[in-house]
Amino acid sequence: MNRPFRLLLVLLGLAIASLAMAGQALAHAALTKTVPADGAIVASTPTEFSLSFSEPVSPLVLSLIGPDGTSRSLTRFVLTDRMLSIIAPGDLAHGTHVLSWRVVSEDGHPVGGSVLFSIGSPSAAPVVTTQSEPAVRFMLWLGKLGFYLGLAFGIGGAAFMAWVTPLPAVARAPIAGFLVLGLLSVPIAFAAQGLDALALPLSAALQPAAWQAAAASSFGRTALIAGLALLVALIVLFVPSRSGRLLAALAWLGTGAALAVSGHASAAEPQLLTRPAVFLHAIGMAGWAGALLPLALALRQPDGALALQRFSRRIPLLLLFILLSGAALAIVQVERPQALLTTPYGLVLTGKLALVAALIGLGAFNRYRLRGAAASGRANTRSLLTRIIAAEIAIIVAILAIVALWRFTPPPRALAATAAQPASVHIHTEKAMADISVTPGRTGPVTITVSLLDGEFGPLAAKELRLALSQPEAGIEPIERQAIKQADGNWQVSDLTLPIAGRWTIELEILVSDFEMTRLKETVEIRP
Amino acid sequence: MPAPFPQGFLTMKSLSLAALVAAFTTAPALAHVTLETQQAPVGSTYKAVLRVPHGCKGAATTKVRVRIPEGVIAVKPMPKPGWTLETTKGKYEKAYDYYGTPTAEGVTEVSWSGGKLLDEHYDEFVLRAYLTADLKPETTLYVPVVQECEGGAVERWIEIPAAGKAADDYKFPAPGLKLLPKK
Numbered sequence: 001m002n003r004p005f006r007l008l009l010v011l012l013g014l015a016i017a018s019l020a021m022a023g024q025a026l027a028h029a030a031l032t033k034t035v036p037a038d039g040a041i042v043a044s045t046p047t048e049f050s051l052s053f054s055e056p057v058s059p060l061v062l063s064l065i066g067p068d069g070t071s072r073s074l075t076r077f078v079l080t081d082r083m084l085s086i087i088a089p090g091d092l093a094h095g096t097h098v099l100s101w102r103v104v105s106e107d108g109h110p111v112g113g114s115v116l117f118s119i120g121s122p123s124a125a126p127v128v129t130t131q132s133e134p135a136v137r138f139m140l141w142l143g144k145l146g147f148y149l150g151l152a153f154g155i156g157g158a159a160f161m162a163w164v165t166p167l168p169a170v171a172r173a174p175i176a177g178f179l180v181l182g183l184l185s186v187p188i189a190f191a192a193q194g195l196d197a198l199a200l201p202l203s204a205a206l207q208p209a210a211w212q213a214a215a216a217s218s219f220g221r222t223a224l225i226a227g228l229a230l231l232v233a234l235i236v237l238f239v240p241s242r243s244g245r246l247l248a249a250l251a252w253l254g255t256g257a258a259l260a261v262s263g264h265a266s267a268a269e270p271q272l273l274t275r276p277a278v279f280l281h282a283i284g285m286a287g288w289a290g291a292l293l294p295l296a297l298a299l300r301q302p303d304g305a306l307a308l309q310r311f312s313r314r315i316p317l318l319l320l321f322i323l324l325s326g327a328a329l330a331i332v333q334v335e336r337p338q339a340l341l342t343t344p345y346g347l348v349l350t351g352k353l354a355l356v357a358a359l360i361g362l363g364a365f366n367r368y369r370l371r372g373a374a375a376s377g378r379a380n381t382r383s384l385l386t387r388i389i390a391a392e393i394a395i396i397v398a399i400l401a402i403v404a405l406w407r408f409t410p411p412p413r414a415l416a417a418t419a420a421q422p423a424s425v426h427i428h429t430e431k432a433m434a435d436i437s438v439t440p441g442r443t444g445p446v447t448i449t450v451s452l453l454d455g456e457f458g459p460l461a462a463k464e465l466r467l468a469l470s471q472p473e474a475g476i477e478p479i480e481r482q483a484i485k486q487a488d489g490n491w492q493v494s495d496l497t498l499p500i501a502g503r504w505t506i507e508l509e510i511l512v513s514d515f516e517m518t519r520l521k522e523t524v525e526i527r528p
Numbered sequence: 529m530p531a532p533f534p535q536g537f538l539t540m541k542s543l544s545l546a547a548l549v550a551a552f553t554t555a556p557a558l559a560h561v562t563l564e565t566q567q568a569p570v571g572s573t574y575k576a577v578l579r580v581p582h583g584c585k586g587a588a589t590t591k592v593r594v595r596i597p598e599g600v601i602a603v604k605p606m607p608k609p610g611w612t613l614e615t616t617k618g619k620y621e622k623a624y625d626y627y628g629t630p631t632a633e634g635v636t637e638v639s640w641s642g643g644k645l646l647d648e649h650y651d652e653f654v655l656r657a658y659l660t661a662d663l664k665p666e667t668t669l670y671v672p673v674v675q676e677c678e679g680g681a682v683e684r685w686i687e688i689p690a691a692g693k694a695a696d697d698y699k700f701p702a703p704g705l706k707l708l709p710k711k
Contacts, residue, residue: 032585054585514595514674515593515672515684519687
């Protein structure tokens with residue numbers, strides 16, 4: 001074999017060897033120490049951060065994400081051997097910061113990570129609410145008001161006429177008007193509900209997405225039941241039939257059902273109390289309010305006294321429904337008396353209670369001072385009674401207008417519950433399954449609980465579990481934490497503060513046995 | 529007699545290329561636990577030299593454990609002065625042919641412990657084994673290694689790349705060996 005050929009062989013051999021090595025393990029620098037330490041709470045603002053690595057590195061990206069979520073890049077640093085010292089900005093706010101680093105080690109392979117530290121104390125969760133535009137909110141309020149008016153004066157009125165006192169055809173017109181108003185308001189409230197849910201502008205009112213969103217919400221059921229009840233009431237009003245009384249009763253009970261299937265109050269726990277309470281409150285309200293308009297019209301008739309008598313017999317029971325159920329709901333929703341004046345929900349309730357007190361006062365005056373006189377047929381008393389009833393109707397309209405505001409004011413109970421709501425994610429792969437919940441599912445200090453199962457829903461006895469949370473969009477490299485196994489078999493990480501909202505990537509590193517590891521990865525949405 | 533020009537030219541070029549290749553091939557030894565010989569034919573005896581380039585985040589290595597993959601039999605680890613050599617024996621998933629002898633059990637784990645390999649030092653751990661013909665050529669055989677260090681630190685070189693991923697995509701890839709067709 002001659003020399004050039006031998007050298008060619010050597011060359012070829014080395015080239016093959018280098019190809020074989022390509023893609024093989026490259027050097028990764030490992031972070032060995034940081035100041036401040038990951039997860040540390042420091043009393044005073046650090047002047048410098050330092051990152052020590054297992055081998056020499058040079059920084060690619062260094063950024064600091066502050067408690068308000070703003071990110072700034074750190075450009076002033078000094079490299080000494082394997083330590084990277086970074087000059088800290090002078091104006092660091094109190095709260096949790098993320099020092100996100102990405103470095104390249106000798107072989108050109110980049111590695112990254114994040115160090116979490118808090119100045120003073122960990123960031124508290126900020127209070128941010130998303131609101132749709134005012135026009136949508138107004139449309140929603142108007143839709144709700146029209147809808148309530150239809151239920152109260154329309155259905156209530158039709159039921160009163162069917163059960164208590166029939167009225168001449170001319171008197172049906174105003175009641176029919178309220179029923180039509182209710183029927184028109186249902187789609188308006190429905191569309192507005194969808195727009196509000198998706199935070200879309202008013203111009204998107206006719207888009208299918210808004211209607212689908214509304215149909216998917218619990219208000220979809222309310223709209224359906226209420227729409228049917230309003231239609232039935234309209235039929236009862238104009239098409240006399242033998243089953244008129246039964247249909248009217250169905251429509252009346254429909255008002256209760258419609259309101260009991262959605263809304264803050266119905267959604268509250270205990271459901272066995274709140275849903276029936278809302279039902280009674282609604283039918284009580286429709287029974288009382290609905291009686292007023294026919295009553296005022298009946299008092300102009302010669303036999304008006306009879307209608308008044310019948311109304312007076314029924315009213316105490318309805319009032320009992322309203323007051324008992326109202327009190328129960330208020331206790332569940334408001335939780336603390338001071339919330340009546342300190343929360344928007346409480347203020348709406350306070351306003352409503354003041355109007356209700358005025359309404360009951362007028363009702364009592366009617367009952368104890370005027371009824372006897374009116375029944376005996378004195379015309380001027382009757383006209384005074386009619387005027388007071390008109391005032392009562394006005395007050396009820398005002399009450400309903402106020403109640404429609406509740407749509408925009410979550411009760412103190414719901415505020416607390418929403419804040420504590422966890423963000424959950426489920427990962428299912430062939431090898432393993434994980435249920436991850438971040439509690440609360442918002443920025444600030446969180447606890448992450450993970451329950452592990454194998455791919456066939458059997459128990460997965462992991463030796464160790466590590467979590468890495470990153471947010472690539474915000475430039476946050478993985479924050480790593482070792483999970484601790486709890487007595488119930490779940491794994492938990494509790495020394496973690498998530499500084500900003502958005503889509504976080506959670507990666508699980510499950511050590512199944514000494515020599516076996518499984519990785520799972522998913523994203524989870526963290527609320528502001 | 530002086531060498532003719534083309535020969536000298538080739539020598540220069542091959543040397544510089546060799547230097548370049550050498551520069552690339554030495555880099556991997558820096559950070560991961562790797563095998564010295566990274567390809568071998570199935571149905572042959574293979575000498576595995578595990579290269580341990582550093583401790584666990586600075587701590588000295590005190591124990592090296594190797595999980596013997598299925599299909600690798602007749603394992604004979606090399607004793608190492610200053611280290612206690614231990615093996616764990618167990619049953620294989622099936623009986624493998626070892627030069628005509630069906631072999632259904634043998635060493636499944638090897639460990640060297642009790643030594644002290646400082647982070648700034650380098651060492652190698654050696655075993656000899658037979659790569660059975662049941663192993664599939666043109667695939668990579670991964671040999672999971674657990675490195676235990678002073679102060680309870682552990683580095684687990686046990687990650688096996690999923691389909692379509694390279695060892696480089698992982699933080700703690702298991703040392704790999706490309707299997708070649710039987711000679």
